[in-house]
Amino acid sequence: MTDTRAISLIMSLRGQGITDQRVLSAIERTPRETFVDDPFEANAYENSALPIACGQTISQPYIVALSTQELEIQANHRVLEIGTGSGYQAAVLAQLCRMVYTVERHKPLMQLAHSRFQQLKLHNIVTRHGDGFQGWPEQAPFDRILLTAAIPDLSPTLIDQLKPGGILVAPVGKPVSAESNSQDLVKIIRTEEGTSRQSLIPVVFVPMVPGLPQVNSDGETRK
Numbered sequence: 674m675t676d677t678r679a680i681s682l683i684m685s686l687r688g689q690g691i692t693d694q695r696v697l698s699a700i701e702r703t704p705r706e707t708f709v710d711d712p713f714e715a716n717a718y719e720n721s722a723l724p725i726a727c728g729q730t731i732s733q734p735y736i737v738a739l740s741t742q743e744l745e746i747q748a749n750h751r752v753l754e755i756g757t758g759s760g761y762q763a764a765v766l767a768q769l770c771r772m773v774y775t776v777e778r779h780k781p782l783m784q785l786a787h788s789r790f791q792q793l794k795l796h797n798i799v800t801r802h803g804d805g806f807q808g809w810p811e812q813a814p815f816d817r818i819l820l821t822a823a824i825p826d827l828s829p830t831l832i833d834q835l836k837p838g839g840i841l842v843a844p845v846g847k848p849v850s851a852e853s854n855s856q857d858l859v860k861i862i863r864t865e866e867g868t869s870r871q872s873l874i875p876v877v878f879v880p881m882v883p884g885l886p887q888v889n890s891d892g893e894t895r896k
């Protein structure tokens with residue numbers, strides 16, 4: 674049975690202009706409380722981002738909904754996500770497409786997300802511990818690519834992993850600072866001739882960080 678809090682969340686997303694019924698149903702079916710840490714269980718259905726381990730965040734449901742809607746996903750698609758985080762966005766995508774490939778640089782986050790996918794029997798999500806700046810060349814090309822961490826500039830490495838006709842959605846811009854207080858959520862469509870680019874809305878995402886975190890001799894991980 675759907676949690677009544679999930680129904681209120683869906684109504685609020687509709688009010689914010691999310692019209693794709695398949696996206697709304699996928700969000701309604703995804704138990705967000707499974708993806709937040711215990712202290713935030715009571716806040717799981719609020720339309721806001723929340724902190725998760727390793728200094729990262731689970732995205733706001735509205736941003737998950739908008740990004741997913743703009744990806745125009747079809748049932749036979751293979752989708753690459755960069756930035757697994759809690760696993761929530763991947764779980765929403767998995768209900769709409771054939772296969773989700775998700776990459777995370779923090780191993781503990783990747784492992785926790787993987788166990789959540791098992792628990793929810795989402796067997797069409799494959800996880801990888803790695804640097805998303807490289808994409809996932811062995812599985813490319815993808816029908817769709819979603820970045821859930823902000824990239825300063827979109828690199829050809831990622832766009833080259835998109836099929837012609839494919840769509841990539843990403844927060845593009847520098848980390849939030851005194852000079853810039855948001856990034857741009859950008860939608861790129863790869864055409865035979867090149868790419869077309871559309872700016873959707875200003876957003877605030879954690880930055881994409883190159884390479885893997887270094888683990889020191891005490892087993893502590895540096896960001």
Ligand code: SAH
Pocket residue numbers: 729730731732755756757758759760761762763776777778779782803804805806821822879880881882883884
């Ligand atoms: N999609 C997530 C939100 C994640 S926040 C969710 O639904 O919860 C962004 C994530 O991107 C963080 O977990 C961060 O560790 C990860 N990230 C940052 N840089 C990365 C990189 N270079 N490669 C892979 N993951 C990266």
